[in-house]
Amino acid sequence: MNSNALNTLGLCKKAGKLVTGFDAVVADIRNAAGVLVTSDLSEKTRKEITFHCDKHNRKLVELDCTMTDIQNVLNKKTGIIAVLDKGFFESITK
Numbered sequence: 001m002n003s004n005a006l007n008t009l010g011l012c013k014k015a016g017k018l019v020t021g022f023d024a025v026v027a028d029i030r031n032a033a034g035v036l037v038t039s040d041l042s043e044k045t046r047k048e049i050t051f052h053c054d055k056h057n058r059k060l061v062e063l064d065c066t067m068t069d070i071q072n073v074l075n076k077k078t079g080i081i082a083v084l085d086k087g088f089f090e091s092i093t094k
Helices: 002-016 023-028 041-055 067-074 086-091
Strands: 016-020 033-035 060-064 079-083
Touching: 002 067, 002 086, 016 023, 016 060, 023 041, 033 041, 033 086, 041 060, 041 079, 060 086, 079 086
Parallel strands: 033 060
Antiparallel strands: 016 079, 033 079
């Protein structure tokens, strides 16, 4: 994953436009522009979040980074991130 996308994730966090973690993302998925998952997310969790994204018609994108990479940017180790702003989401996933 390029550093620009990771930097955008950091900006997104500062702007209050991120929700992290499975339960929080599922609870707020209706407000999400899209959902990001890390490459090292377990298959079981990936399957569950895919179900919720499909159910609520939300785009799911796998990032080319690990939970540790996300932890370095957000100070929280997580494999699932909902982006609440369409512009941020498009910038991260382009």
